[in-house]
Amino acid sequence: MYRKPFCEFNPFTYRLSVTKGILLRKAKYLFDGNKYVSTFETKKLPVTIYKHKSLIRRRLGNVDMKLQENKAENLELAAPRVNGIIIKPNEVFSFWRLVGNCTKRKGYKEGLVIKSGNVNRGIGGGMCQFTNLIHWMVLHSPLTIVEHHHHNNIDMFPDYGRQVPFGTGTSIMYNYLDYQFVNNTNQTFQLITYTTDEYLCGELRSDKPIEHSYHIVEENNYFVKEKNGYYRNNEIYRKEIDKKTGNTINKNLVLRNHAKVLYDEEYITAGKIRAY
Structure with missing residues (x-):
């Protein structure tokens, strides 16, 4: 039998749950024993590991474009x-x-x-795009992701100019849904993040080259019609490749998606629908 979570009873219980999550996270920061990053350097480290940029203003279904303009300003504030x-x-x-x-x-x-x-409105909206960018670069490196949340198995928008495979995004909320990774290597890394008029841009740099390269591939991408609607399925793999030989050393499953489609059927790719 389904039980409604405490946070969904009313707006007060939602705010109470959020406050509890924030306080627990702050306590975790104090007592978890981790050494968190705190050093900034204006000079870029010499080796570029990976670069990526994402379009800031995108038309997403019927979403008010004013929210996209506001997101541009939010990202401009956060990137530094x-x-x-x-x-x-x-x-x-x-x-x-x-x-x-x-x-x-x-x-x-x-x-x-x-x-x-x-889909909703909120102060500071757009930070998911920031962590999406960071996550995509980290996936192409030997850094180890230790906290990553996903958008609860839902496919919210059709593929308007998608650059990366569906399912490689992030879900964050201050501050109890965080995005974290740890450097378990013997070299130093650096993140460069900035905005232009059109793009959120990022570079992952290091003090020396890395031994392997990393490729993110999508497999088994299809839609299926089930009793309560359409679902999008795919698998995301991370391939680790030896730079010297070009051989694949490891191929690991990053995520398997089975996400309910929330947009109109007309936007679903007909050639990828499987009838079950």
Whole structure:
């Protein structure tokens, strides 16, 4: 029998649950024994490991484009909070420890957020795009992801100019849904993040080259019609390749998606629908 979570009873219980999550996270920061990143360097480390950029203003279904404009301003405020951060061996990167709470007082505006699996509005909306960018670069490196949340198995928008495979995004909420990775290597890394008029841009750099390269591949991508609607399925794999020989050393499953489609059937690719 389904039991409604305490946070979904009413707006008060939701706020109470959020406050509890924030306090527990702050306590965890104090007592978990991790060494969190804190050093910034304006000079770029010499070796580029991976670069990526993502379009800031995208038309997403019927979402108000004003929210996209506000997101551009939010990202412009947040990017300098990460830009130049150094990740030394054994240090942990925490997105929220660096960026902090995106409040109206700090200049953040109302943008697109996902709340309880639905599209909504909220101050500071757009930070998921920031962690999406970081996550995509980290996947192409030997860094180890230690905290990553996903959008609860839902496919919210059709593929408007998608650059990366479906399912490689992130879900964050200040500050109890964080994005974190740890540097378990013997070399130092650095994140460069900035915005242009059109793009959120990122570079993952290091003090020396890495031994292997990494490729993210999508397999078994298809839609299936079930009793309560359409579902999108795919598998995301991470291939580790020896740079000297070109041989694949490891191929690991990153994520297997079975996500309920929330947009109109007309946007589903007909050639990828399987009838079960």
